[in-house]
Amino acid sequence: MATHHTRAVVVALDPSPMQEQLLRSYCGSSRKAYNWVLELVKDNLNTRVAEQKRGVDEADLTAVMSWSPYSLTPLWVKHQDELAPWHHDVVNYAFRSGITNATTALKNFNESKKGLRKGQRVGFPRFKSRRSKLSITFVETRNQDNWFSEDARHVRLLLPRWATDPLITRHREQLAWIHTTESVRQLGRLVAEKKATIQKVTISFVGGRWQAAFSVRYAEVPASRPVKRRGPLVGVDLGVKHLATLSQPVLGISDEAGHVANPKHLETALVRLARLNRRLARCQKGSSNRTKIVRQRQRLYGRVTKTRDLQLHRLTTTLAGSFDVVAIEDLYVRGMTVKRRSSSTRGLSRSILDASFSELRRQLTYKTADRGHALVVVERFFPSSKMCSNCGETRTKLTLSDRVYECSNCGLSLDRDVNAARNIHREALRLLSITNTVAGNQLETLNAVSRHRETEAPTGVDAGTVTRAESSIHPREQLLSV
Numbered sequence: 001m002a003t004h005h006t007r008a009v010v011v012a013l014d015p016s017p018m019q020e021q022l023l024r025s026y027c028g029s030s031r032k033a034y035n036w037v038l039e040l041v042k043d044n045l046n047t048r049v050a051e052q053k054r055g056v057d058e059a060d061l062t063a064v065m066s067w068s069p070y071s072l073t074p075l076w077v078k079h080q081d082e083l084a085p086w087h088h089d090v091v092n093y094a095f096r097s098g099i100t101n102a103t104t105a106l107k108n109f110n111e112s113k114k115g116l117r118k119g120q121r122v123g124f125p126r127f128k129s130r131r132s133k134l135s136i137t138f139v140e141t142r143n144q145d146n147w148f149s150e151d152a153r154h155v156r157l158l159l160p161r162w163a164t165d166p167l168i169t170r171h172r173e174q175l176a177w178i179h180t181t182e183s184v185r186q187l188g189r190l191v192a193e194k195k196a197t198i199q200k201v202t203i204s205f206v207g208g209r210w211q212a213a214f215s216v217r218y219a220e221v222p223a224s225r226p227v228k229r230r231g232p233l234v235g236v237d238l239g240v241k242h243l244a245t246l247s248q249p250v251l252g253i254s255d256e257a258g259h260v261a262n263p264k265h266l267e268t269a270l271v272r273l274a275r276l277n278r279r280l281a282r283c284q285k286g287s288s289n290r291t292k293i294v295r296q297r298q299r300l301y302g303r304v305t306k307t308r309d310l311q312l313h314r315l316t317t318t319l320a321g322s323f324d325v326v327a328i329e330d331l332y333v334r335g336m337t338v339k340r341r342s343s344s345t346r347g348l349s350r351s352i353l354d355a356s357f358s359e360l361r362r363q364l365t366y367k368t369a370d371r372g373h374a375l376v377v378v379e380r381f382f383p384s385s386k387m388c389s390n391c392g393e394t395r396t397k398l399t400l401s402d403r404v405y406e407c408s409n410c411g412l413s414l415d416r417d418v419n420a421a422r423n424i425h426r427e428a429l430r431l432l433s434i435t436n437t438v439a440g441n442q443l444e445t446l447n448a449v450s451r452h453r454e455t456e457a458p459t460g461v462d463a464g465t466v467t468r469a470e471s472s473i474h475p476r477e478q479l480l481s482v
């Protein structure tokens with residue numbers, strides 16, 4: 001087991017208008033280089049495929065080009081005059097960020113293709129469009145003392161010092177200190193005491209705001225607040241009406257039935273979002289009014305996801321700490337589980353639900369691993385909501401309005417979500433008992449199961465028989481891959 005743990009620390013930024021303009025141009029430059037790499041590699045691969053089709057000998061095929069930043073960066077520098085005639089206006093660093101990001105994406109794609117990578121299959125990286133998320137990554141492992149200002153309210157972007165171009169020197173000064181909306185004192189202290197080192201920082205524009213995500217490497221996992229142990233296993237069903245439903249109520253985060261409430265104001269925010277969407281549809285393209293509404297929508301959306309995120313953190317910390325095993329369902333593709341006034345709010349809550357599901361899984365994965373606990377993921381075609389948690393009878397039809405599960409076989413009458421959570425709980429128990437009979441210790445074998453699964457892709461087998469369990473994927477992989 002690695003002794004280092006990498007975590008992302010996200011800080012909200014408040015750049016000056018001039019800094020913001022600069023950041024935008026840096027993100028654009030990064031995107032340019034990113035797409036350039038993808039295009040180059042794609043061409044190279046396509047040429048080979050075409051040659052193979054023509055029956056060219058293996059030995060005479062066009063060589064596979066190197067995907068390493070060390071060979072791509074000089075290539076970029078050689079051609080940058082034609083590729084980006086404006087390259088003198090930004091620090092070279094911006095292009096390098098794009099090249100590095102593209103090579104990482106290509107590496108993930110390649111490893112996934114060869115079956116060396118856990119998790120979902122990764123396709124060939126997508127080209128970034130003008131509408132893609134603005135982001136740029138600065139890698140800097142030396143100069144650990146220079147990241148934060150004395151007042152802990154500003155962060156610095158470490159642009160290389162060797163550049164002597166006056167324009168670059170000016171940029172360096174302009175981007176030297178970006179105001180943060182919250183204090184970074186705690187992180188600054190850890191870095192100063194050499195308990196943590198910063199690997200890189202990604203600046204991005206998310207939810208209408210700029211943020212800096214520091215990739216921090218801790219010598220040891222920051223101690224988590226001890227929580228009361230509540231049991232061996234809990235099943236979690238993520239929902240729309242409630243943030244989540246637990247198979248066993250946990251006082252403090254859920255009510256007596258096991259429902260974890262949604263963040264306050266979510267409903268109102270969704271209605272406002274839908275209203276903004278309608279206004280946006282009526283707006284003229286390119287009008288200043290449109291820009292204003294887009295900005296408003298970004299911010300509102302950002303606020304909704306942020307509050308939901310905070311709530312999720314509270315939930316996952318408690319669950320990962322209080323139970324030995326947490327069981328969740330694989331990605332939600334349950335179709336229409338939402339019933340709301342307008343179709344646009346429905347679509348919105350849908351996308352928020354999807355986003356929070358992957359976030360829930362990500363958080364649970366590293367939080368359970370940190371505490372030596374495990375996460376079990378039940379396959380998605382497991383009929384958690386259609387099955388009776390008491391007798392196992394499966395109903396063929398379950399409509400949206402059926403908030404209560406009524407079993408015609410045993411007469412059970414239970415809240416729909418609680419029923420689903422209990423089914424997930426039961427399925428996880430079944431999986432664990434299978435792993436146990438295979439080889440003694442449960443927590444260790446969970447990993448073995450997951451590795452085994454990766455090599456043979458599950459195909460349409462009976463619901464509930466194909467399963468995947470995972471426990472201690474190194475948190476770093478998880479964090480950096482999203």
Ligand SMILES: [Zn+2]
Pocket residue numbers: 388389390391392393407408409410411412
């Ligand atoms: Zn029943």
